[in-house]
Amino acid sequence: QLQRCFGVFGQYTPQCTTICVQKRINTRIFRKERNGEVANPAPGTVVDHTFTRRERYDFFIVSQHVRQGTVSP
Numbered sequence: 001q002l003q004r005c006f007g008v009f010g011q012y013t014p015q016c017t018t019i020c021v022q023k024r025i026n027t028r029i030f031r032k033e034r035n036g037e038v039a040n041p042a043p044g045t046v047v048d049h050t051f052t053r054r055e056r057y058d059f060f061i062v063s064q065h066v067r068q069g070t071v072s073p
Contacts, residue, residue, distance in 0.1 A: 046059055
């Protein structure tokens with residue numbers, strides 16, 4: 001339906017991008033402090049390599065600050 005709708009615009013040809021968001025994950029991300037302790041990463045931290053899939057544009061983002069427990073990306 002979107003592709004047919006785009007044909008109505010005439011000379012303007014918008015592009016369509018699909019983003020799939022998965023909220024049910026068990027991944028936990030930690031950072032190592034200078035004194036050797038582990039802590040939650042800062043809000044805005046993005047992990048896009050090492051344990052993401054190479055064939056996809058996967059990434060994890062830490063979106064909030066938590067005071068108790070571990071943060072879920």
